[in-house]
Amino acid sequence: MKKLASAMLLVAASVGPAFGKTARCYVEYLGNVYIDGQCEFSASTNGSFDxxxxxxxxxxxxxxxxxxxxxxxxDGDYGYGQKLTPASHQHxxxxxxxxDGACWSNREAKICAW
Structure with a gap:
């Protein structure tokens, strides 16, 4: 029973992002800046991050x-200048x-972490 409980705890701990260190972040989407300041940064081994x-x-x-x-x-009405609200899941x-350096971008979005 202890092994089962330990295994369940290990699986539960591995679901969702693991948050690491404090970083300076910038997130802009469709002309709106959502953060230009401190955030939590967690990196994966292949360069991906949350x-x-x-x-x-x-x-x-x-x-x-x-x-x-x-x-x-x-979440919300997508359109240039429309400010979105946070949803309970990533979709x-x-x-x-x-x-480009510490930033990832396209014509609509810019995400940076230092």
Whole structure:
């Protein structure tokens, strides 16, 4: 029974993002800046990472050198200048992002972590 409980605890601990260190972050989407300040940063071994700030959660998943897929929990009416609200799950995509130093961006989004 102890082994089963330990295994269940290990699985529960591995679900969802693990948050690491404090970083300076910048997230902009469709002309709105969602953060330009402190956030929690957690990196994966392949260069992918998660950012959290307040109720927001952003994931940048590296798909090949210099390119990533970005997603977050932004919700609402999408349109340039429309401010979104945080949802309880990630379902919105930034699209493909190209790396430029500490930032990943495309025509609609820019995500940076230092």
């Amino acid at each position: 950012l959290t700030f307040g109720e927001w959660w952003v994931t940048v998943e590296v798909i090949e050198a210099g390119w990533a897929d970005g997603r977050w929990n932004g 919105a995509f930034f699209g493909y992002l190209r790396r």
